[in-house]
Amino acid sequence: MQALVFDLGGTHLRCGVADASALRHVTKVRIDNFLGGHPPREIARRLVARMKAYEASVRAGLSPVAPIVVSFPGPVAERRRTLDAPTLFGRAPDPPDLAADLRRHSLRDVVVLNDLSAAAWRLSATYGVHRFLVVAISSGIGSKIFDARHPDGVLDDPPHAGEIGHTTVSWAPDAPRCDCGGMGHLGAIASGRGLERLARQRAAIEPAAFGESLCVTRFGARAETLTNEDHLVPAAIAGDRWSLAVVRDGTRPLARTLATVVLAAGVTRVVVTGGFASALGDVYVTLLRELLRDACDYRLMPCPTADLVQLADPGEEVCLEGAAAYARHLHCARRVAS
Ligand SMILES: [Zn+2]
Secondary structure (H helix, E strand, C coil), X not given: CEEEXXXXXXXXXXXXXXXXXXXXXXXXXXXXXXXHCCCHHHHHHHHHHHHHHHHHHHHHHCCCCCCEEEEECCCEECCCEECCCHXXXXXXXXXXXXXXXXXXXXXXXXXXXXXXXXXHHHHHCCCCCCEXXXXXXXXXXXXXXXXXXXXXXXXXXXXXXXXXXXXXXXXXXXXXXXCCCCECEHHHHCCXXXXXXXXXXXXXXXXXXXXXXXXXXXXXXXCCCCCHHHHHHHHHHXXXXXXXXXXXXXXXXXXXXXXHHHHHHCCCEEEEECHHHHHHCHHHHHHXXXXXXXXXXXXXXXXXXXXXXXXXXXCCCHHHHHHHHHHHHHHHHHHHHC
């Protein structure tokens, strides 16, 4: 078994060759995206050229029928078509189907996985539970359910599966706008970006309390320039009450949503990932467990302890390794079918 695997992010492309037991020839290259002023077609053309160049560099030891498996930063249909990738193409009205381009130019079978689905495949090797939810808290919020007893593994078909970040959780007239254009969506409120926005708003309307917080006294924040990285996160980790209240209040709608998913889908573990959650680490998962306890006191709800909510520590290559794990799964599934 062999597969060419790629992890396409917003700024980097990771490449590797997977076989039954290992991932080899791993490389990482910087790529062009919409921030460089290129139109989507040109970005796609350059990406396919990068992937082709990598294929050429490893072709000597590669089977001509090895498929390509891509972890992709956006929604995917039938694991064959890429629908959109705002981090790559920006807000393009008609984003190109990168999978179709790659199929045409490589003459190989091309399978595409949403990046969070790829992460779920990788995490399934770590978490020995049958059914878990992986939830990413970064600039937005996304989730996927992995079920080891389901033939698809990750339940990501249809493409809206797991898009919990786009449920409306605030109907206030000044509710923040989501990247998708909607108002008051979970991803605009409980994400890293949403919490940073909330912190700035509160800092502006309660200057005295903000002025006494560690954001200001230790980390030198100002209301209009406060950031997660330099102020809110380090202050919350240091136990600052004002910062913890911001994170707690902004995260409450996420806990309510997660409680519903736990009850609806019967997941027995929630694996937390994403840049914002990882930066806060134990502070974040401790707070999320408390909020889950507040969100649901039903006696059959699993107790929100360390068993239910865990922080993933997947490492940089999680999506590339996930693509490799999926390639192995595909190989086994096809062998059984034939
Ligand atoms: Zn949205």
